[in-house]
Amino acid sequence: MSTADAGFRVRHQSFWLVACLAVLVAQVVAEYLMGRVPICACGYVKLWEGGVNTSGNSQHLSDWYTPSHIIHGFLFYGLGHLVLRHKPLAARLLLAxxxxxxxxxxxxxxLIIDRYRTATIALDYYGDSIVNSAMDTAFMCLGFFFASRVPVAVTVAIAIFFEIFTGYVIRDNLTLNVLMLVWPVEAIKVWQGGA
Structure with missing residues (x-):
């Protein structure tokens, strides 16, 4: 590869990475303009919030829904591989x-906050803090890059483990979250409520 070709590849990759950063910045700015709180109203930021039905859920750097966002990364890597197969990894990351x-x-x-509060057990859900939302996106990126580096079988096994583990521990996971948002099932809602 010539020096000119190498320089073009670096500039091309840089373009995609700058575009990716711009999307994340746009997300943060949009959420700020939507009136989202930058950090937890408690006034501090924790690395992990272990309570599911607490005011700190979806307010700190990570929580029980972090595995769902990692799985998003797995899924979006697969989608990018299907629809942008011949594009650089950074272009597929931009799609994700x-x-x-x-x-x-x-x-x-x-619209969605009200839907969560009426159709699921998330009665006290008022949306994510900006830092939590940005970290959700960062964890998606982590899942995306992980899926790009390991065999598909490993990625699938980890996704299944995350779903079973969070389903067992908190009675919620990505599959149940999507189901209850789109097509609420009263029996699942009752089970998730601990009955």
Whole structure:
């Protein structure tokens, strides 16, 4: 490869990475303009919030829903591999970031917050803090890069483990979250409530 070709590749990759950063910055700015709180109203930021039905859930750097966002990264890597197979990894990451950031904005809109509060057990859910939402996106990126480096079988096994483990521990996971948001099942809602 010539020096000119190598320089072009570096500039090309840099373009995609700057675009990825711009999407994350746009997500944060949009959430700020939507009136989302930058950090937990408690006034501090924790590395991990272990309570599910607490005011700190979805407010700190990570929580029981972090595995769901890692799985988003697995899924978005697969999607990017299917639809942008001949594009650089950074271009596929940009697609994943656009989808994840779009979801984070929708998830923190009154429409979805109200849906969570009426259709699921998340009665005290008022949306994510900006730092939690940005970290959700960062964890998606972590899942994306992990999926790009390991065999598909390992990625699938980890996703299944995350789903079973969080389903067992907190009675919620990505699958149940999507199901209850789209097509609420009263029996699942009762089970999730601990009955």
């Amino acid at each position: 970031l656009v989808i994840e950031s779009g979801w984070e904005l929708l998830e923190n809109s009154p």
